[in-house]
Amino acid sequence: MIETCDSPGLLPIHTAISNMLQQISPVLESEQIELEEALGRVLAKDVVSTINVPPSDNSAMDGYAMRCKDLTDTHSLQLVGTAWAGKPFKETVLTGQCIRIMTGAVIPHGADSVVMQENTDVKGNSVIFKHIPELGNSVRKAGEDIQQGQVVVTKGTKLTPAYLALIASVGIAEISVIRLIKVGLIATGDELTLPGQPLIDGAIYESNRFALTALLNAFPVVLFDFGIVKDDKVDLKAAFEQAGNHCDLVLSCGGVSVGDADYVKQILDELGTINFWKVAIKPGKPFAFGQLRRQLGNAWFCGLPGNPVSSYVTFETLVTPVLQKLCGQTPTATPHFVAKASCLIKKRAGRADYQRGIFYRDEQGELWVKPNGKQGSGIMSSIAHANCYMVLEQQAGDVRLGESVNIQPF
Ligand code: AMP
Ligand code: MG
Numbered sequence: 001m002i003e004t005c006d007s008p009g010l011l012p013i014h015t016a017i018s019n020m021l022q023q024i025s026p027v028l029e030s031e032q033i034e035l036e037e038a039l040g041r042v043l044a045k046d047v048v049s050t051i052n053v054p055p056s057d058n059s060a061m062d063g064y065a066m067r068c069k070d071l072t073d074t075h076s077l078q079l080v081g082t083a084w085a086g087k088p089f090k091e092t093v094l095t096g097q098c099i100r101i102m103t104g105a106v107i108p109h110g111a112d113s114v115v116m117q118e119n120t121d122v123k124g125n126s127v128i129f130k131h132i133p134e135l136g137n138s139v140r141k142a143g144e145d146i147q148q149g150q151v152v153v154t155k156g157t158k159l160t161p162a163y164l165a166l167i168a169s170v171g172i173a174e175i176s177v178i179r180l181i182k183v184g185l186i187a188t189g190d191e192l193t194l195p196g197q198p199l200i201d202g203a204i205y206e207s208n209r210f211a212l213t214a215l216l217n218a219f220p221v222v223l224f225d226f227g228i229v230k231d232d233k234v235d236l237k238a239a240f241e242q243a244g245n246h247c248d249l250v251l252s253c254g255g256v257s258v259g260d261a262d263y264v265k266q267i268l269d270e271l272g273t274i275n276f277w278k279v280a281i282k283p284g285k286p287f288a289f290g291q292l293r294r295q296l297g298n299a300w301f302c303g304l305p306g307n308p309v310s311s312y313v314t315f316e317t318l319v320t321p322v323l324q325k326l327c328g329q330t331p332t333a334t335p336h337f338v339a340k341a342s343c344l345i346k347k348r349a350g351r352a353d354y355q356r357g358i359f360y361r362d363e364q365g366e367l368w369v370k371p372n373g374k375q376g377s378g379i380m381s382s383i384a385h386a387n388c389y390m391v392l393e394q395q396a397g398d399v400r401l402g403e404s405v406n407i408q409p410f
Helices: 013-023 068-072 161-169 208-216 233-246 264-271 308-326
Strands: 030-034 063-066 076-083 097-101 113-116 120-123 126-129 151-153 174-178 181-188 221-229 249-253 272-279 286-293 298-304 337-341 352-361 367-371 388-392 404-409
Touching (some): 063 068, 233 286, 264 272, 264 298, 308 352, 352 404, 367 404
Parallel strands (some): 181 221, 337 367
Antiparallel strands (some): 076 126, 120 126
């Protein structure tokens, strides 16, 4: 039984998402790749450290290392050597002695604390300590970041620059990741013209693929771009067939409404199975989800509305969870904040509204938000110049000045 909201036939966003996620299984095939190539990829296996990081106690400062308790009776110790990062002092520091030590150098036997050089004076072979350290001062302990045997990054993690450094820090140069997801992208509409070409009467420039391609690039995918396909059943069917045969997921934009030139439904009925949903989301009501049959298995299909803002918003809200599931990524919550409406925000109950807004802090540090101009589903400048979505719940009506608004920063 499909849950609908008050407006008949409209599917709440969370229901549309859970319907899709219930059907999709993650791609399990993995490949071994070099760490340099791994940004944005999803880990197929936990990464476990075989070493401590740092491997030894070492100095956090350029300064002098000694036995802390030696400085209870005297402030002056005998300088007996130097420890460099990568070139340890191999002897034991004895009572009454200290060594010069650089940041990252291993703390030698006998020493247990470091005083930064700014708090010392050197007179010939003696170092005068102007600051009496506590035991362990400025010493980075072995294993304080990562311990041997510890899981450093878990399976399902999408690798960020910091994760790459973390994996490198345990000495691992190759990792197992889920293979790239093959995504086909099709724009459909007779009026669509490639930027750079002359615009004939009644035509518009095709823009959705530029946004969708860039949005897709944030995922571990290989893109198969089928370009612009005319509102022609034969051409469109051929494109869908080809995309379905090659890809794990096919995305189309345009032609999912009920106009006379909207062929997506007819074609999908012939090539696979399709659900046409009117999702309770604004912008972006018409959305199709289904499968394209092929010899082995199926390709998933998402049909996005053609209106530029609608295709963008439905990609971010509805396609993103599909892609995350397909590529085995552990779902992550989208960060959001609460701001106060700095003016009246118009909203009709019945659909969740992803209005494009501008948030800012006033001098008192209070967070405010206001709509970024006209909110029509064809007005791409409303997104381009905005810095957040104002996410207005399905059942909410107008938001009055000073009332709370959930915002999702871009
Ligand atoms: P449709 O979903 O095909 O009914 O298209 C809805 C509106 O979006 C129409 O005004 C189309 O001209 C426009 N549109 C469709 N596809 C694109 C596209 N790829 N780029 C820019 N505008 C589009
Ligand atoms: Mg169209």
